[in-house]
Amino acid sequence: MEEFYTIQGEGYNTGKAAYFIRLGGCDVGCHWCDVKESWDAELHALTSADTIVEHAAQHPAKNVVVTGGEPLIYNLDYLTAQLKINGIRTFIETSGAYPLSGNWDWICLSPKKFKAPSPDVAVMANELKVIIFNKSDFEFAEQHAKTVSPDCKLFLQPEWSKAKEMTPLIVDYVMNNPQWEISLQTHKFLNIP
Numbered sequence: 001m002e003e004f005y006t007i008q009g010e011g012y013n014t015g016k017a018a019y020f021i022r023l024g025g026c027d028v029g030c031h032w033c034d035v036k037e038s039w040d041a042e043l044h045a046l047t048s049a050d051t052i053v054e055h056a057a058q059h060p061a062k063n064v065v066v067t068g069g070e071p072l073i074y075n076l077d078y079l080t081a082q083l084k085i086n087g088i089r090t091f092i093e094t095s096g097a098y099p100l101s102g103n104w105d106w107i108c109l110s111p112k113k114f115k116a117p118s119p120d121v122a123v124m125a126n127e128l129k130v131i132i133f134n135k136s137d138f139e140f141a142e143q144h145a146k147t148v149s150p151d152c153k154l155f156l157q158p159e160w161s162k163a164k165e166m167t168p169l170i171v172d173y174v175m176n177n178p179q180w181e182i183s184l185q186t187h188k189f190l191n192i193p
């Protein structure tokens with residue numbers, strides 16, 4: 001759908017420059033999704049994986065974030081193999097709704113109530129990032145924390161439109177449950193992509 005060079009705004013790798021590859025297509029249907037224009041893959045022109053890798057390799061930071069849409073709709077073995085050949089670290093943002101493919105340096109799993117993540121993604125996740133839209137999402141976060149590995153980093157991120165209401169609850173929750181950390185969508189405050 002699009003490619004852009006920016007700074008990772010969310011989660012464990014916040015603050016690192018990275019080339020973003022946003023793949024079109026998602027059927028998870030989060031009503032608060034901040035990239036609904038990504039859902040219909042057919043609305044976006046196709047770009048070959050080789051061209052994308054060539055573009056990524058031209059940027060100073062050797063980090064790529066593959067996101068979407070839901071990137072795991074596609075088999076990502078070829079794309080990540082080519083990125084690796086070019087010495088690029090591979091990060092993925094996924095709901096986990098499809099089986100894991102690709103070779104990843106960092107897997108950020110953001111599970112959704114609307115389509116449960118597959119267990120193979122949960123066990124491999126380096127980071128669990130749960131979006132807090134309402135109070136019941138804390139319990140949802142704890143359920144998913146049981147499915148990830150013991151060294152997986154745990155993040156709570158306010159849903160953007162509910163941030164005013166939810167952020168104080170997250171602050172309180174993290175102070176009482178310090179195995180969790182807060183993640184903010186810092187790129188939205190910085191006005192960068």
Ligand SMILES: C[S@@+](CC[C@H](N)C(=O)[O-])C[C@H]1O[C@@H](n2cnc3c(N)ncnc32)[C@H](O)[C@@H]1O
Pocket residue numbers: 026032033034035067068069070071093094095096109110129131157158159160161185
């Ligand atoms: C747009 S999604 C694309 C990748 C994948 N489909 C997923 O959901 O993880 C990228 C990240 O943005 C988060 N996100 C999407 N809409 C959001 C919103 N309104 N507020 C906060 N985070 C949001 C998702 O949970 C995910 O962690």
Ligand SMILES: Nc1nc2[nH]cc(C(=O)O)c2c(=O)[nH]1
Pocket residue numbers: 006007008009010035067068093187192193
């Ligand atoms: N700067 C920036 N950081 C991000 N982290 C995850 C994003 C995403 O949409 O997947 C995203 C994004 O869209 N922009």
Ligand code: SF4
Pocket residue numbers: 026027028029030033034035036038068069070095112
């Ligand atoms: S899974 Fe990700 S891309 Fe798909 S609707 Fe939810 S937040 Fe948006």
Ligand SMILES: [Mg+2]
Pocket residue numbers: 034035
């Ligand atoms: Mg985004």
